[in-house]
Amino acid sequence: MPTMYGEITNLFVKPKHGLAMVEREAIAIASGSGIDGDINTNPISPRQILVARYEDLQSFSIQPSELRENIVVRGIDRQLFTSGTVLKTMGGAAMRLTFHCEPCKRIAHLVDSLKCIEGRRGMLAVAIADGVLKVGDRLYIEPNVFPPLSEIPYERFLDFVAKIPMGKVVTYRQIVSGIGVLDGHFRAIPNYLKKAAIAGYPVHRILDSKGFLTAHVEAQREKLEAEGVLVAEDLSLSGDKPYVSLESYLWEDPTIYLA
Known part of the structure:
Protein backbone atom coordinates (compact mmCIF):
# COMPACT_ATOMS: atom_id res chain seq x y z
CA MET A 1 0.00 0.00 0.00
CA PRO A 2 1.43 3.43 -0.96
CA THR A 3 2.55 5.76 1.81
CA MET A 4 -0.21 8.28 2.53
CA TYR A 5 2.02 11.28 3.06
CA GLY A 6 4.95 13.08 1.48
CA GLU A 7 7.48 15.62 2.70
CA ILE A 8 7.98 19.18 1.43
CA THR A 9 11.60 19.59 0.30
CA ASN A 10 11.47 23.02 -1.39
CA LEU A 11 9.16 26.04 -1.58
CA PHE A 12 9.18 28.84 -4.14
CA VAL A 13 7.21 31.99 -4.96
CA LYS A 14 6.91 33.55 -8.41
CA PRO A 15 6.74 37.33 -7.82
CA LYS A 16 6.25 38.25 -11.50
CA HIS A 17 6.08 36.52 -14.85
CA GLY A 18 9.53 36.11 -16.36
CA LEU A 19 11.41 36.61 -13.10
CA ALA A 20 13.37 33.94 -11.25
CA MET A 21 11.57 31.92 -8.60
CA VAL A 22 12.27 33.05 -5.04
CA GLU A 23 13.04 30.23 -2.61
CA ARG A 24 11.38 30.35 0.80
CA GLU A 25 11.50 28.29 3.97
CA ALA A 26 7.77 28.90 4.44
CA ILE A 27 4.85 30.17 2.37
CA ALA A 28 1.30 31.13 3.30
CA ILE A 29 -1.64 29.94 1.23
CA ALA A 30 -5.13 31.44 1.27
CA SER A 31 -8.24 29.47 0.45
CA GLY A 32 -9.63 30.33 -2.96
CA SER A 33 -6.66 32.52 -3.84
CA GLY A 34 -3.32 30.71 -3.76
CA ILE A 35 0.12 31.60 -2.44
CA ASP A 36 0.56 34.98 -0.79
CA GLY A 37 2.86 37.11 -2.93
CA ASP A 38 2.70 34.85 -6.00
CA ILE A 39 1.71 36.20 -9.40
CA ASN A 40 -0.69 33.30 -9.98
CA THR A 41 -3.09 34.12 -7.14
CA ASN A 42 -6.55 34.14 -8.72
CA PRO A 43 -9.84 33.10 -7.08
CA ILE A 44 -11.30 31.48 -10.21
CA SER A 45 -8.15 29.82 -11.54
CA PRO A 46 -7.47 26.08 -11.18
CA ARG A 47 -3.73 26.77 -11.59
CA GLN A 48 -2.89 28.81 -8.50
CA ILE A 49 -0.08 26.50 -7.35
CA LEU A 50 2.28 24.07 -9.09
CA VAL A 51 3.35 21.00 -7.10
CA ALA A 52 6.16 18.79 -8.43
CA ARG A 53 7.34 15.41 -7.23
CA TYR A 54 10.99 15.28 -6.15
CA GLU A 55 11.28 11.87 -7.80
CA ASP A 56 10.29 13.30 -11.20
CA LEU A 57 12.86 16.09 -10.92
CA GLN A 58 15.52 13.52 -10.07
CA SER A 59 14.62 11.28 -13.00
CA PHE A 60 15.30 14.14 -15.42
CA SER A 61 18.27 15.59 -13.46
CA ILE A 62 16.32 18.83 -13.04
CA GLN A 63 17.02 21.16 -10.14
CA PRO A 64 14.21 22.44 -7.88
CA SER A 65 12.51 25.60 -9.29
CA GLU A 66 13.61 24.92 -12.88
CA LEU A 67 10.12 23.69 -13.78
CA ARG A 68 8.70 26.92 -12.28
CA GLU A 69 7.06 24.87 -9.51
CA ASN A 70 6.03 26.33 -6.16
CA ILE A 71 6.26 23.17 -4.07
CA VAL A 72 8.52 20.14 -4.33
CA VAL A 73 7.31 17.11 -2.38
CA ARG A 74 9.08 13.80 -1.86
CA GLY A 75 7.51 10.42 -1.22
CA ILE A 76 4.10 10.73 -2.91
CA ASP A 77 3.28 7.73 -5.06
CA ARG A 78 2.47 8.64 -8.66
CA GLN A 79 -0.83 6.71 -8.42
CA LEU A 80 -2.01 9.11 -5.70
CA PHE A 81 -0.66 12.25 -7.38
CA THR A 82 -3.81 12.78 -9.41
CA SER A 83 -6.66 15.21 -9.99
CA GLY A 84 -9.13 15.26 -7.12
CA THR A 85 -6.55 14.38 -4.46
CA VAL A 86 -6.16 16.74 -1.48
CA LEU A 87 -2.78 17.44 0.12
CA LYS A 88 -2.89 18.86 3.64
CA THR A 89 -0.60 19.62 6.56
CA MET A 90 -1.12 18.86 10.24
CA GLY A 91 -1.71 22.60 10.66
CA GLY A 92 -4.71 22.50 8.33
CA ALA A 93 -3.37 24.11 5.15
CA ALA A 94 -4.81 22.19 2.21
CA MET A 95 -4.63 22.07 -1.59
CA ARG A 96 -6.78 20.37 -4.22
CA LEU A 97 -4.86 18.90 -7.16
CA THR A 98 -6.58 19.92 -10.41
CA PHE A 99 -4.73 18.72 -13.54
CA HIS A 100 -1.24 18.23 -14.96
CA CYS A 101 0.83 21.26 -15.87
CA GLU A 102 1.49 21.12 -19.58
CA PRO A 103 5.15 21.21 -20.76
CA CYS A 104 6.02 24.45 -22.55
CA LYS A 105 8.94 25.88 -24.51
CA ARG A 106 10.23 27.62 -21.38
CA ILE A 107 11.44 24.26 -20.05
CA ALA A 108 12.40 22.73 -23.42
CA HIS A 109 16.12 23.13 -22.73
CA LEU A 110 15.85 20.89 -19.66
CA VAL A 111 14.69 17.72 -21.44
CA ASP A 112 15.35 15.79 -24.64
CA SER A 113 11.79 16.51 -25.77
CA LEU A 114 8.70 18.07 -24.24
CA LYS A 115 6.79 14.88 -24.95
CA CYS A 116 9.00 12.87 -22.60
CA ILE A 117 7.99 15.03 -19.62
CA GLU A 118 4.25 15.08 -20.32
CA GLY A 119 2.40 14.14 -17.14
CA ARG A 120 5.56 14.59 -15.06
CA ARG A 121 6.05 18.36 -14.89
CA GLY A 122 3.82 18.51 -11.83
CA MET A 123 0.20 18.91 -10.80
CA LEU A 124 -1.55 22.25 -10.66
CA ALA A 125 -3.56 22.95 -7.54
CA VAL A 126 -5.84 25.39 -5.74
CA ALA A 127 -5.69 26.35 -2.08
CA ILE A 128 -8.80 25.13 -0.25
CA ALA A 129 -7.81 25.88 3.35
CA ASP A 130 -5.66 28.68 4.79
CA GLY A 131 -2.36 27.93 6.42
CA VAL A 132 1.42 28.01 6.29
CA LEU A 133 3.56 25.43 4.50
CA LYS A 134 7.14 24.90 5.69
CA VAL A 135 10.08 22.99 4.30
CA GLY A 136 10.11 19.64 6.11
CA ASP A 137 6.34 19.56 6.67
CA ARG A 138 4.46 16.38 5.95
CA LEU A 139 1.73 16.61 3.33
CA TYR A 140 -0.98 14.06 4.03
CA ILE A 141 -2.70 12.54 1.02
CA GLU A 142 -6.49 12.23 0.75
CA PRO A 143 -7.31 10.74 -2.67
CA ASN A 144 -10.59 11.15 -4.56
CA VAL A 145 -11.95 13.95 -2.37
CA PHE A 146 -13.04 15.93 -5.46
CA PRO A 147 -14.15 14.75 -8.89
CA PRO A 148 -11.19 14.87 -11.29
CA LEU A 149 -10.91 17.75 -13.72
CA SER A 150 -10.37 16.90 -17.36
CA GLU A 151 -6.93 17.28 -18.93
CA ILE A 152 -8.74 18.54 -22.06
Missing part, protein backbone atom coordinates in the same frame (compact mmCIF):
# COMPACT_ATOMS: atom_id res chain seq x y z
CA PRO A 153 -9.33 22.34 -22.06
CA TYR A 154 -12.56 22.12 -24.08
CA GLU A 155 -14.09 19.75 -21.53
CA ARG A 156 -13.14 22.14 -18.71
CA PHE A 157 -14.73 24.92 -20.78
CA LEU A 158 -18.01 22.99 -20.90
CA ASP A 159 -17.92 22.42 -17.14
CA PHE A 160 -17.32 26.13 -16.55
CA VAL A 161 -20.07 27.31 -18.91
CA ALA A 162 -22.60 24.97 -17.32
CA LYS A 163 -22.08 26.77 -14.00
CA ILE A 164 -22.90 30.29 -15.28
CA PRO A 165 -26.26 31.25 -13.71
CA MET A 166 -29.21 32.52 -15.72
CA GLY A 167 -29.17 36.31 -15.90
CA LYS A 168 -25.39 36.55 -15.46
CA VAL A 169 -22.49 36.85 -17.90
CA VAL A 170 -18.77 36.10 -18.04
CA THR A 171 -16.00 37.40 -20.29
CA TYR A 172 -13.39 35.75 -22.48
CA ARG A 173 -10.80 36.75 -19.88
CA GLN A 174 -12.70 34.90 -17.16
CA ILE A 175 -13.00 31.85 -19.37
CA VAL A 176 -9.24 31.70 -19.92
CA SER A 177 -8.59 32.07 -16.19
CA GLY A 178 -11.42 29.80 -15.10
CA ILE A 179 -10.47 26.81 -17.24
CA GLY A 180 -6.77 27.21 -16.51
CA VAL A 181 -5.29 27.86 -19.95
CA LEU A 182 -2.68 30.33 -21.16
CA ASP A 183 -3.52 33.56 -22.99
CA GLY A 184 -2.76 31.99 -26.35
CA HIS A 185 -5.99 30.03 -25.90
CA PHE A 186 -8.09 33.15 -26.59
CA ARG A 187 -8.06 32.23 -30.27
CA ALA A 188 -9.74 28.90 -29.51
CA ILE A 189 -12.77 30.47 -27.82
CA PRO A 190 -14.80 31.24 -30.99
CA ASN A 191 -14.61 27.59 -32.02
CA TYR A 192 -15.49 26.49 -28.49
CA LEU A 193 -18.56 28.74 -28.57
CA LYS A 194 -19.82 27.28 -31.82
CA LYS A 195 -19.32 23.66 -30.74
CA ALA A 196 -20.84 24.19 -27.30
CA ALA A 197 -23.87 26.01 -28.75
CA ILE A 198 -24.67 22.97 -30.88
CA ALA A 199 -24.48 20.84 -27.73
CA GLY A 200 -26.99 23.12 -25.98
CA TYR A 201 -24.70 24.94 -23.55
CA PRO A 202 -25.65 28.55 -22.55
CA VAL A 203 -22.82 30.20 -24.47
CA HIS A 204 -24.95 33.32 -24.98
CA ARG A 205 -23.81 34.27 -21.45
CA ILE A 206 -20.23 34.72 -22.68
CA LEU A 207 -19.05 38.18 -23.78
CA ASP A 208 -15.74 39.42 -25.09
CA SER A 209 -13.23 40.74 -22.57
CA LYS A 210 -14.72 44.27 -22.66
CA GLY A 211 -18.33 43.19 -22.24
CA PHE A 212 -19.40 43.36 -25.89
CA LEU A 213 -21.59 40.72 -27.47
CA THR A 214 -19.74 38.33 -29.75
CA ALA A 215 -20.40 37.57 -33.40
CA HIS A 216 -19.89 33.87 -32.72
CA VAL A 217 -23.21 33.27 -30.91
CA GLU A 218 -26.54 33.32 -32.73
CA ALA A 219 -29.38 35.41 -31.27
CA GLN A 220 -27.20 36.35 -28.30
CA ARG A 221 -29.01 39.60 -27.61
CA GLU A 222 -32.45 38.03 -27.64
CA LYS A 223 -31.37 35.19 -25.34
CA LEU A 224 -29.77 37.55 -22.83
CA GLU A 225 -32.76 39.89 -22.77
CA ALA A 226 -35.06 36.90 -22.24
CA GLU A 227 -33.09 36.26 -19.02
CA GLY A 228 -33.49 39.85 -17.85
CA VAL A 229 -30.04 41.07 -18.92
CA LEU A 230 -30.10 44.64 -20.26
CA VAL A 231 -28.21 44.95 -23.54
CA ALA A 232 -27.20 48.51 -24.44
CA GLU A 233 -25.55 50.16 -27.44
CA ASP A 234 -22.14 51.81 -27.33
CA LEU A 235 -22.77 54.94 -29.40
CA SER A 236 -19.08 55.84 -29.33
CA LEU A 237 -18.33 52.96 -31.67
CA SER A 238 -19.26 52.69 -35.31
CA GLY A 239 -22.07 50.25 -35.77
CA ASP A 240 -23.56 50.82 -32.32
CA LYS A 241 -21.97 47.67 -30.93
CA PRO A 242 -24.17 46.07 -28.22
CA TYR A 243 -22.71 45.45 -24.79
CA VAL A 244 -23.67 44.44 -21.25
CA SER A 245 -22.76 46.31 -18.08
CA LEU A 246 -20.21 44.08 -16.36
CA GLU A 247 -20.72 46.02 -13.16
CA SER A 248 -24.35 44.91 -13.09
CA TYR A 249 -24.31 41.40 -14.56
CA LEU A 250 -20.83 39.89 -14.24
CA TRP A 251 -20.77 36.47 -12.56
CA GLU A 252 -17.89 35.96 -10.17
CA ASP A 253 -17.68 32.89 -7.94
CA PRO A 254 -14.47 32.57 -5.87
CA THR A 255 -15.66 29.19 -4.56
CA ILE A 256 -15.85 27.51 -7.96
CA TYR A 257 -13.04 25.04 -7.18
CA LEU A 258 -13.60 24.78 -3.44
CA ALA A 259 -16.57 22.41 -3.50
